[in-house]
Amino acid sequence: MIADLLNAVTPVEYHESDNIWIKRDDLFELAGVCGGKVRTAVALAHAGIERGRNGLVTAGSLSSPQVNIVAHVARYFGVPVRCHTPTGDLGPEVSRAKLAGAEIVQHKAGYNNVIIAHARKDARARGWENIPFGMECAEAVRQTSRQVANIPDGVKRIIVPCGSGMSLAGILWGLKNASLRIPVIAVRVGADPVRRLTTYAPYGWRQMATIVRSGTDYHAPISDAAFHGVRLDPHYEAKCAPFVRPGDLFWVVGVRASVNDAADDCEISM
DSSP states (O other), X not given: OHHHHHHOOOOEEEETTTTEEEEEGGGOEETXXXXXXXXXXXXXXXXXXXXXXXXXXXXXXXXXXXXXXXXXXXXXHTOOEEEEEESSOOOHHHHHHHHTTOEEEEESSOOHHHHHXXXXXHHHHHTOEEEOGGGOSHHHHHHHHGGGGGOOTTOOEEEEEESSSHHHHHHHXXXXXXXXXXXXXXXXXXXXXXXXHHHHSOTTGGGTEEEEEOSSOTTSOOSSOEETTEEOOTTTGGGTGGGOOTTEEEEEOOOOGGGSSSGGGOSOOO
């Protein structure tokens, strides 16, 4: 069942009125959480459990969608999960993770490199599977690269949000493996992704993708977070919408669970 889930290709919708395609990777769903990041978490968790890991560990900010994703994936597989965050009040996503059964471990020195190190050490000590911060791993690239399979003929550009850069790296590898020469516009919505792209994207990725700034601070959500009836993440995809032009394919990675009224608002269970 998990293999079939991971091998499924999420749909591409065509909106003839504007000559725009939307890649609905947000429709990948498991355990009430949706999107391409969930696919990677499922793949990593499943592989770890198959190797005898009996728990999951991850790290994220106080508003981290990843923490909530990993918590729900752990609950699905029936294993415990520990999530490392900075100290402070829990945001909606981390609060949902706690309700899903996650143990939230907070650190006073809550810089990203600190919580990442704590998570790695914790996973090693317990023999649990570490789901890396920002899904920074080769598996994330592999999972996303296969989703390029149903990009239709006629697409002039691909527009995608760029946070950690891992989804972008996967798309670029998918294009390279399929010998598709489609320019990619990556809308930067967080920290500089160049280091991760240099590590995980194909050699010469700068000739394949152009990174543009969203013009909006990451922490400032977009109030009108919808596009052709598709609900967008207000911190990520919603900041890409102004860049979409006729002939483009808009790659929707996924909306955080707290944007939905309830966890079962995910539209398709594949």
